[in-house]
Each structure stands twice: as C-alpha cells, then as structure tokens.
Amino acid sequence: MPTPALAIRGLRKTYANGFEALRGIDLEVAEGEFFALLGPNGAGKSTTIGIICSLVYKTGGAVAVFGHDLDRELSAAKSCIGLVPQEFNFNQFEPTIEIVVNQAGYYGIPRDLAYQRAENYLRQLGLWEKRREMARELSGGMKRRLMIARALVHEPKLLILDEPTAGVDIEIRRSMWAFLRDINAQGITIILTTHYLEEAENLCRHIAIIDGGKIIENTRMQTLLGRLQTETFVLNLRRPLAQSPEISAYPIRRIDEYTLEVDVDREQGLNALFQQLSAQAIEIASLRNKANRLEELFLRLVDRQEHAL
Amino acid sequence: MNIRDHYIALQTILFKETLRFLRIWIQTLLPPAITTALYFIIFGQLIGAQLGPVDGVSYTQYIAPGLIMMAVITNAYSNVMSSFFSAKFQRHIEEMLVSPLPNAIIVLGFVGGGVMRGLAVGLVVTGISLFFADLHWQHPGLTLAVIVLTSVLFALAGLINGIFAKSFDDISLIPTFVLTPLTYLGGIFYSVKMLPPFWQTASLFNPILYMINAFRFGILGLSDIDIYLAFALILLFIVALFTYSLWLLYRGVGVRN
Numbered sequence: 001m002p003t004p005a006l007a008i009r010g011l012r013k014t015y016a017n018g019f020e021a022l023r024g025i026d027l028e029v030a031e032g033e034f035f036a037l038l039g040p041n042g043a044g045k046s047t048t049i050g051i052i053c054s055l056v057y058k059t060g061g062a063v064a065v066f067g068h069d070l071d072r073e074l075s076a077a078k079s080c081i082g083l084v085p086q087e088f089n090f091n092q093f094e095p096t097i098e099i100v101v102n103q104a105g106y107y108g109i110p111r112d113l114a115y116q117r118a119e120n121y122l123r124q125l126g127l128w129e130k131r132r133e134m135a136r137e138l139s140g141g142m143k144r145r146l147m148i149a150r151a152l153v154h155e156p157k158l159l160i161l162d163e164p165t166a167g168v169d170i171e172i173r174r175s176m177w178a179f180l181r182d183i184n185a186q187g188i189t190i191i192l193t194t195h196y197l198e199e200a201e202n203l204c205r206h207i208a209i210i211d212g213g214k215i216i217e218n219t220r221m222q223t224l225l226g227r228l229q230t231e232t233f234v235l236n237l238r239r240p241l242a243q244s245p246e247i248s249a250y251p252i253r254r255i256d257e258y259t260l261e262v263d264v265d266r267e268q269g270l271n272a273l274f275q276q277l278s279a280q281a282i283e284i285a286s287l288r289n290k291a292n293r294l295e296e297l298f299l300r301l302v303d304r305q306e307h308a309l
Numbered sequence: 310m311n312i313r314d315h316y317i318a319l320q321t322i323l324f325k326e327t328l329r330f331l332r333i334w335i336q337t338l339l340p341p342a343i344t345t346a347l348y349f350i351i352f353g354q355l356i357g358a359q360l361g362p363v364d365g366v367s368y369t370q371y372i373a374p375g376l377i378m379m380a381v382i383t384n385a386y387s388n389v390m391s392s393f394f395s396a397k398f399q400r401h402i403e404e405m406l407v408s409p410l411p412n413a414i415i416v417l418g419f420v421g422g423g424v425m426r427g428l429a430v431g432l433v434v435t436g437i438s439l440f441f442a443d444l445h446w447q448h449p450g451l452t453l454a455v456i457v458l459t460s461v462l463f464a465l466a467g468l469i470n471g472i473f474a475k476s477f478d479d480i481s482l483i484p485t486f487v488l489t490p491l492t493y494l495g496g497i498f499y500s501v502k503m504l505p506p507f508w509q510t511a512s513l514f515n516p517i518l519y520m521i522n523a524f525r526f527g528i529l530g531l532s533d534i535d536i537y538l539a540f541a542l543i544l545l546f547i548v549a550l551f552t553y554s555l556w557l558l559y560r561g562v563g564v565r566n
Contacts, residue, residue, distance in 0.1 A: 015566065053407045056566040075310055075409040083407050089400035098325070099404075105321025106408035108314020150404070 003067040005031045005158050005189035006052065011061035013047050013213075021047040023213040024061070029206070031066075031157075034184045035191045036204035036221070044213045045193045046086060049162050053083045066157055079107065082156035084147045086163045086193075092136035096127060099135060100150050107154035114153065121149035124179065141172040148176070158189045165199060177203055201225070232290040233270075235260040238283040247276045261290065310409050319414050319421070322405075326422020330388055330429070337388070337426060338433055341380040345434045348376050349441040352498065363500055364531045373442040374525040375497030378459065380434040382492060382517065385427030385460040386467035387484060389419050393471030394480050402564055412558040416468065416551065423464025424457065431456055444528055451536070452527030458543045459520045465550035472554070472563045491517045501533045516542060 006029040013022040022044045029035045039045050050056030052063055054074060063070045068077035090099045097118050104114030122128045125145040130138060138146060144164055151159060161180070165173045173196075180203060184190050194200055200207065200221075207224055209217040217224065237258045244254035250273050252262045264270060277284060310318070330337040349369065357368035364371065396402040405415055438444060446452060474480045495517030501509050512518050519539035526532035532539075558564070 050566065054565075055403060055406055057561060075411075078407060078409040079310075081407065083403075085403065087400065089403045091396070091399060091401045094325075098328075102321055102325050103404055103408070105324075106318050106405055106410050108310050108317045108409075110317055111321075154408075 002031060004028045004064075005033065005066055006191065007062075007064045008048070008052075009062045011048065011051065011063060012059045013044075013051060013056065014059045021213055022051075022058075022061075025210070025213070025215055027208055027215060027218065029158075029189060029191060031189055032184075032187060033189050033206055034180075034204045035189070036200035036207040037191055037193045037210065038197070038200060038207065039193075039210035043210045045210055046162060048210065049083070049085075049160055049191075049193070052160065053081055054078060079154070080157045082151035082154065082159045084144075084151045084159070084161045084164050086166065088143050088147070090135050090143075090146065090150065092134065094135055095132050096135055096138065096146055097122065097131040099146065100153050103150045104153040109154060117153050117155070118149070121152050125149050126175070141168040144168055145172075145176065148179075152183070156188070158191070159183070160191045162193050163195060164192070165194065165196060173199070230263050230265050232261060232263050233287050234290050235262060235277075235287045236285045238285045241282065245277070245280050245282060247273065250276075310411075314409075315411065315414055318408075318410050319418055322415070322418025323421045323425070326388075326392060326419065327425045329392060329422070330426045337384070338430060341384060341430045342433050342437050345376050345380060345437045346440075348372070349438070353441050364529075366529055366531065367442070369442045370444065370529065371500075371525075371531075372498055373438045373444055374528045375495070375521045377431055377434050377438060378456070378521050378524045379492050379497055381427045381431040381456055381460055382463045382520070383484070383488070384430040385423040386463040386470075386488060388426040388467065389423035389464045390467035390471040390474070390480055390484075392422060393419055393468055394474045397471070397474075397563060406564060412555055415558060416465075416554045419468050419471075420461060420464040423467055424460040427460030427464065428456065431460075446528055447530035448527045452524060455520065455523045455527055455539075455543075458540075458547065459524070462520075462543055462547050462550065465547065465554055468554050469550060469557065472557050475563070491515050494518075495521045496533060497521060516546065519543070 006027065008025055008027040011022050011025040011027075012020075014020045025044070025048060027048075037045055037048070047056055051058045052065065052070075054070065054077075058070075063077075065077040065080045068074075068080065070077050094102075097115075100118040100122065101111065101114045104117060105111065109117070118131075119128065122131055125148060127138075127142060127145055127149065130142060135143065135146065144166075148161075148164065164180075165176055168176065177199065180190060180192075190203075192200065192204060205221055207217065207219060207221050208215055234255075237260065240257035241254060241260070242257070244252060244260075247262070249268065250262050250264065252260055255261050262273065264273065274284070349372075352372060353369035357372070360368045362368070362371075393402070396405075435444075470480065470483050494512065495515050496512070501512045501518065504512065513534075519534055519542050522532040522534045523536055523539035523543075526536055
C-alpha cells in the first residue's frame with residue numbers, strides 16, 4: 001500500500017481548562033488527494049490542523065505525515081507540510097517579498113533560490129507588483145494569497161488550507177480555486193477546511209466531517225452527494241400566479257406571485273413536473289437549486305450528531 | 310535539516326532581526342545617542358567638573374564605560390524582548406514553529422539580533438563618548454569580549470521576558486522595576502568603594518556591577534572587582550539562561566497550546 005500523505009490514529013486533545021477538543025480521531029488522506037475537512041465552529045478542525053503542524057500538543061494518539069511520525073521524525077514531517085492558517089500570522093511591518101523569502105530561509109533554502117521561488121509564487125498569485133509593499137498595506141484577499149505563497153515556498157508535499165478564502169470576493173476566490181486545482185494537479189496533496197460548502201463541493205474529491213471532536217463522516221464527495229434523496233428547486237415564473245397550483249406527486253409551494261418552490265425526489269426527475277406545469281399554462285422562466293447540495297447534507301449530518309449527543 | 314540548512318536558517322533570523330532594528334533606527338539607535346550625550350553634558354561636564362578625579366581619572370572618563378554598558382544592556386534586552394513579544398502578538402512566531410527549525414536556532418537567532426543591536430548602539434554611544442571623554446583602550450580584546458558576552462546575557466534575559474509576556478504591561482515590568490534600578494546601582498556613576506561597608510557588600514549581589522567594572526577595566530584599567538570572577542559569572546549566567554530558554558521553548562511556554 002502506498003504511504004498516505006496523512007495518517008491520524010486515535011488523536012485526542014484535552015486543553016488545560018479541561019475542554020476535550022478531540023475525542024479519538026482516525027483519518028487517512030491519500031497522496032495527491034484534494035481533501036475537505038469540514039465541521040461547524042468549535043468542532044475540532046483547527047485543533048487537528050494545529051496538531052498536524054505542531055502548533056498544538058496532542059494529548060494522545062499518533063500522527064504521521066508521508067510516513068514521518070510526529071513523535072519520532074518531527075523535522076522530516078514538518079518539511080512536508082505547508083500551512084495557510086485561518087488568521088493572518090505574518091509580520092504586518094515587513095515587505096511582502098521578505099515574508100516569503102524569510103520563510104524559505106527557515107527551511108534552509110539559500111537566499112538566491114528563495115528569491116526565485118518567491119517571484120514565481122508571487123507572480124502566479126498576482127502579488128508580484130506588491131512585493132515591496134508592507135504586508136499591512138495589502139487588501140484582505142492579497143493577504144490570503146500572500147499566506148499561500150509563503151506556504152508553498154519550500155515546496156511542500158502536503159498543503160493545509162484553513163479557510164483560505166474567508167472574506168475574499170468571488171472573483172478572487174475563483175482565481176484561487178483555479179490556482180489550487182492547478183497545484184493539486186501537479187501532485188501536491190491538499191487538505192482544505194472551509195465554511196463555503198460550495199467551495200468544498202467544487203474542489204474536493206474526498207470529504208470528512210468532524211463534529212464534537214469526532215469524525216462523523218469520511219467518504220468520497222460523489223458518494224456523499226449521491227445520498228441526497230430530495231432536492232428543493234426554486235422556479236421563477238414568466239407570468240404572475242394568483243394561487244399555488246395542484247401538481248400531483250410533487251410537493252409545491254407558492255412563495256410569491258412570481259416564485260414557486262418544489263421538492264423533487266431524485267428518483268422522480270423533473271420531466272413530469274414540467275409537463276404538469278405546461279398543462280396548466282404555467283411558464284417557467286428559470287430554475288435553481290434552493291441550497292447547495294453539500295450544504296443540505298452537511299446540516300443533516302451535523303444536526304443528527306447533535307441529537308445523538 | 311542538516312548543518313548547512315541550520316546555518317541558512319540562523320542567517321535568515323539574524324538578517325531579519327538586524328533589518329528590523331535598522332529599519333526603525335529613529336526608535337532604536339538615535340535615542341541612546343541623545344540620552345548618553347545628555348548624561349555627559351549634565352553629569353560629566355556640569356556636575357563632574359565640580360568633582361575631583363575618581364581612581365585617578367576625571368569623572369567624565371570614569372562614567373563613560375558605565376554609560377556605554379548601560380546602553381548596550383538596555384538595548385540588547387529590549388530588542389529581543391519586544392521582537393519576540395511582537396512575533397507572539399502578531400502570531401508570526403508560528404512561521405518558525407511550523408518549520409523544521411530546532412529551538413536552539415530560534416534562540417540563537419533572536420539572541421544574535423539582540424547582540425547586533427547591543428553592539429550597534431554600543432558603537433554609536435562610544436562615538437558620542439569620544440566627544441566628551443579621552444578614552445584609552447587598555448585591554449581592547451577584553452573590552453570586546455565583555456561587551457559581546459554581556460549583550461548575549463541580556464538578550465537571553467530579554468528573550469525569557471518575551472516568552473513569558475502576555476501583555477504590553479508584562480514587557481515593561483522587568484525593565485522598569487528590575488533592570489533599570491540594577492543598572493543605575495551597578496556602579497555607573499560611582500565606585501562601590503565610596504559606599505558604606507554594608508552597601509559595598511550588598512552591591513556585590515548585583516550582577517551588573519561585575520559587567521560594568523569588567524568593561525571599565527578593559528577601557529581604563531580600573532575595577533572594583535575581580536575580572537576573572539566577572540567573566541565566570543557572566544558565562545555562568547549565559548549557560549543558565551540559554552538552557553532555561555531552550556527548556557521553555559521545548560515546553561511550548563507562551564507559544565504552543
């Protein structure tokens with residue numbers, strides 16, 4: 001069996017105040033994977049990432065990065081990891097390029113090579129023109145991209161992104177998605193945590209959901225999405241409608257005179273619905289999913305976990 | 310990481326730390342120059358002119374080594390303390406903690422930065438001193454060794470303060486209530502032989518007294534204490550504080566959960 005990029009066994013963490021953040025986590029991330037680690041706030045995502053990156057001491061269990069156990073080969077394990085944390089954690093009073101070059105230096109990369117790599121990543125992430133500006137002068141989106149460049153400068157095999165697009169506008173977010181897809185295609189394993197479930201659905205092939213310090217789901221993205229039995233669609237009408245229509249087999253609700261909402265079982269499909277609407281001279285201008293599919297599943301899983309506790 | 314990687318990493322921290330205080334030279338290099346000049350004008354020229362020679366040298370000459378040493382101690386200490394606390398406060402200490410840097414390199418890097426500032430300030434203040442006092446370097450090698458070792462010692466102390474500090478109050482407590490009184494009572498402006506017997510003995514518990522006197526010996530050839538004892542104490546403190554800093558980082562005090 002190939003060595004996994006990340007192998008976690010029975011990971012536990014209890015903080016000094018007695019809070020049990022992780023209650024025995026088992027997780028494996030294959031090399032080359034684009035992996036989503038999702039969970040509500042306080043579920044244990046950042047603690048898990050903190051332990052992997054040795055910013056947080058574990059209470060129990062074992063973590064290995066590309067086969068390097070954190071307890072026995074910490075230095076080798078650290079060399080494999082690049083971290084993009086949730087909060088800005090660079091010196092706001094340093095020039096952008098210096099932040100990236102210095103990070104390379106901490107990994108023993110000579111300064112001239114560090115400058116070459118810094119230029120490469122800053123150009124790819126659209127920050128080259130800002131290289132001499134102090135980090136505090138960058139916009140929020142630029143600061144996020146700076147942290148990605150910094151995390152990549154030592155060319156890690158595993159990139160961990162903790163909410164990398166938080167507060168970033170949609171245009172920049174999509175360009176960041178394209179960049180991340182690209183580096184994943186080049187062989188870098190990526191673990192992503194995000195509150196934008198659309199982001200996880202778009203980017204990731206595998207998903208684990210953590211809640212209350214436990215992994216409550218760990219499967220392929222397509223397998224999880226395949227479990228969605230019912231989807232809710234919003235139908236925008238071309239002409240106003242005075243009352244809710246009678247459509248057999250489809251629970252339908254009138255939201256306002258131009259909008260209907262309908263629940264569709266995945267076995268049913270949409271053809272019969274459209275036939276019935278046409279028969280009643282109801283013309284559809286457009287339709288969309290009411291909620292992101294992954295969002296619906298996520299909420300159900302987390303809700304089920306809360307009831308189980 | 311191999312030895313070459315460690316060397317590059319150490320060089321990186323040193324370069325970064327040196328650039329940090331040079332970039333803000335108005336806050337780091339200029340104030341000690343002005344303060345020292347004022348000390349020389351007030352204590353050396355105005356008050357000192359009314360006093361007779363101390364141990365065979367003019368009062369201005371007598372206080373010069375102490376003033377240089379005071380500036381070096383204060384700056385080596387505050388550089389590391391403020392830099393490390395700022396790195397914790399802005400969380401960019403995590404840049405080092407996630408990398409494979411050994412704790413010893415982190416300590417040496419920050420301490421090296423403190424020594425660089427201590428020496429840079431020492432150079433500036435010595436330049437100012439030469440305007441006011443005629444200084445003959447009796448033992449140049451010893452003078453340099455004392456100033457480097459004292460910078461190392463106080464940079465380590467500043468690092469430990471920075472590791473423990475949780476707020477801006479914590480970074481001003483030790484300098485205000487411990488470092489400054491010990492420095493002023495360390496024989497900058499007087500010889501301990503001028504004190505009553507009880508205070509002469511009490512002064513011997515002040516480690517800064519040994520450093521100032523060793524430095525004065527290097528420049529003027531005068532000292533109230535045994536030079537070998539001074540060196541032994543400085544080295545002992547360095548070993549103790551270096552070991553303690555490493556232990557604190559190993560335990561993750563103030564930097565890891």
